[in-house]
Structure formats: C-alpha cells, structure tokens
Amino acid sequence: MKKPELLLVGPMMPHVMAAMESDYIVHRLWEAEDREETLDRVAGQIRAIGTGGRSGADAALMDRLPNLEIIASFGVGVDTIDVEHAHDRGIIVTNTPDVLNDEVANMALALLLATTRRLVAGDRFVREGKWRDGPMPLEHGLRGTRLGILGLGRIGKDFARKAGLFGMEIVYNGRREQPDQPYRFMPDLVEMAAACDHLVVLCPGGPSTDNLVGRAVLDALGPEGTLINVARGTVVDEPELVAALVEKRLGAAGLDVFADEPHVPEALLALDNVVLQPHKASATIETRHAMGDLVIENLRAHFAGRRAVTPV
Numbered sequence: 001m002k003k004p005e006l007l008l009v010g011p012m013m014p015h016v017m018a019a020m021e022s023d024y025i026v027h028r029l030w031e032a033e034d035r036e037e038t039l040d041r042v043a044g045q046i047r048a049i050g051t052g053g054r055s056g057a058d059a060a061l062m063d064r065l066p067n068l069e070i071i072a073s074f075g076v077g078v079d080t081i082d083v084e085h086a087h088d089r090g091i092i093v094t095n096t097p098d099v100l101n102d103e104v105a106n107m108a109l110a111l112l113l114a115t116t117r118r119l120v121a122g123d124r125f126v127r128e129g130k131w132r133d134g135p136m137p138l139e140h141g142l143r144g145t146r147l148g149i150l151g152l153g154r155i156g157k158d159f160a161r162k163a164g165l166f167g168m169e170i171v172y173n174g175r176r177e178q179p180d181q182p183y184r185f186m187p188d189l190v191e192m193a194a195a196c197d198h199l200v201v202l203c204p205g206g207p208s209t210d211n212l213v214g215r216a217v218l219d220a221l222g223p224e225g226t227l228i229n230v231a232r233g234t235v236v237d238e239p240e241l242v243a244a245l246v247e248k249r250l251g252a253a254g255l256d257v258f259a260d261e262p263h264v265p266e267a268l269l270a271l272d273n274v275v276l277q278p279h280k281a282s283a284t285i286e287t288r289h290a291m292g293d294l295v296i297e298n299l300r301a302h303f304a305g306r307r308a309v310t311p312v
C-alpha cells in the first residue's frame with residue numbers, strides 16, 4: 001500500500017522527521033526552491049500537514065490541498081492555524097497540550113523571580129566589579145504581594161499552584177469564571193492590573209487577544225508593577241510596553257515572546273529592568289521530545305482510522 005503523503009511546512013526535531021519519513025512520503029516545503037511550483041505539483045496527493053506555531057497553516061494553504069485530512073502542529077498554540085476554516089472543511093487539527101505545561105509554568109516563575117530580584121542585573125553587577133564599591137539596592141520579595149494571572153488554562157493552573165508556594169495572593173482574569181478554582185476571578189483586566197503587583201500573561205494568542213494588554217493595563221499595573229509574558233507577543237501591545245518601560249510607567253518586565261520574532265525592539269536591549277528570553281519556555285530536551293512524540297501519535301492514530309489523540 002502506498003504511504004500517505006505529508007507536507008512538512010518547516011523543520012522539526014530529528015526523531016520526528018525520521019518517524020515521518022518512515023511512515024509517509026514527506027515533501028519538505030521549506031527546502032523547495034520554488035514553493036508555488038512544489039505546491040502545484042504535489043497538492044492533489046497531500047493528505048496531511050506537519051507544522052508548528054511559527055509556520056502555521058492558513059486558509060489559502062489548506063485550499064491548495066483538496067485531499068487534506070489532518071494538520072498536526074508542534075506546539076500548544078494554534079493562533080497561526082485557521083482552525084475555523086479547517087473545521088469547515090472537515091480537516092482535523094491537532095496540537096501538543098499538557099506535555100509542556102510544567103516547563104512553561106517554570107519559565108514564567110523563573111522570569112518573575114529574575115525580574116523582581118534583578119538576577120541578571122546582579123550577575124552583571126558582580127562581573128563588572130561593582131560589588132567592591134558597595135552593595136546593590138534592595139528589592140521587594142514576593143511574599144504578601146498580589147499576583148494576577150491572565151489566562152487560567154492548563155498552564156495557568158500549573159503556574160498558580162507553584163506560585164502559591166511563594167506566599168502570594170493569586171487572582172485571575174479570563175474568558176469566564178471557573179468556580180472550581182480556589183482563586184478570585186476578576187472580570188475587568190484593567191481593574192485586576194491596578195490591584196496587582198505582578199501580571200503574568202498565559203492566555204492564547206489570536207485575534208481575540210491581540211493587544212489585550214495595552215496602555216490602560218500597563219498604566220494600571222504601574223511603576224512598581226511587573227509584567228511577565230510567556231504566551232504570545234501579540235497579546236501585549238509591544239510599542240506601548242516599550243514606552244511604559246522606557247518612561248518608567250512600568251516597573252519591570254520578563255519576556256519570552258515578542259511581536260515579530262526573532263526581532264526584539266532595540267530599546268529593550270538597553271534596559272536593566274527587563275529580562276529577555278528567546279521564546280524558549282518549553283525548550284527542554286524532555287518536553288520538546290514529548291511534544292514531537294505527540295505529533296507522531298496524532299498522525300498515526302488518524303491514518304490507522306482512530307480518533308486523533310489531541311484534536312483542537
């Protein structure tokens with residue numbers, strides 16, 4: 001029996017691509033000298049797409065592939081995939097939830113500690129020999145402060161559980177209240193920011209959350225407040241964030257994601273109240289391996305006639 005044909009939009013981990021090459025006829029779109037010619041040539045044979053959060057799969061790509069059955073995405077976010085269009089066409093979309101909850105929550109907590117305790121600035125302080133001239137200024141601790149979580153989903157709940165060990169009061173904002181959770185729901189994001197010392201962004205990206213954290217939220221958080229974003233760069237109005245930090249209307253920020261990755265606003269690079277990471281919250285060997293395994297499991301389940309493991 002002929003192997004199903006799969007369009008791989010961008011590279012994945014070696015063990016994932018090896019499994020794909022074993023199970024399918026794989027067309028590596030990112031390696032094509034002429035993308036359009038390649039799509040024209042293979043379009044009718046493609047039954048699956050392998051993609052990730054950066055590459056995605058828009059409606060135009062789907063409509064080039066009349067026999068497409070499934071889109072298997074490496075990552076939990078599906079904001080770069082037109083899920084509604086896929087469902088309208090009867091195309092299954094899968095992602096890789098849960099296996100990355102722990103490490104993304106850990107990164108959010110690490111950034112919160114790094115910003116509030118100025119760990120990166122402290123490292124430079126020692127390396128540059130400034131300690132010999134006197135101690136660094138004192139910072140505030142976390143105990144007794146109020147932490148606002150924007151997006152109490154799978155990752156948000158894991159983060160809240162871990163953050164609670166530091167003695168913070170936890171409140172949250174999201175699309176709906178979750179009465180089974182022990183934290184207070186605050187339906188107005190600006191009011192929550194004004195009431196909090198720290199705001200951690202853990203909600204999905206996409207049109208419904210574009211620039212959700214804008215000037216009003218940042219000003220409410222204020223010059224003593226800390227913003228942490230490990231969700232999507234699009235959730236925060238980046239120019240407003242940069243301005244708030246430069247003008248000291250916002251106290252500090254820990255950022256793992258940006259609006260136009262891998263490009264980071266130049267102004268952020270010069271600030272010592274900002275900790276920057278290259279979108280690596282889930283980037284541990286163990287987590288990425290598990291995410292890759294789930295991509296393969298979803299594809300294999302579908303082509304074996306079973307329900308996908310993690311459909312969106």
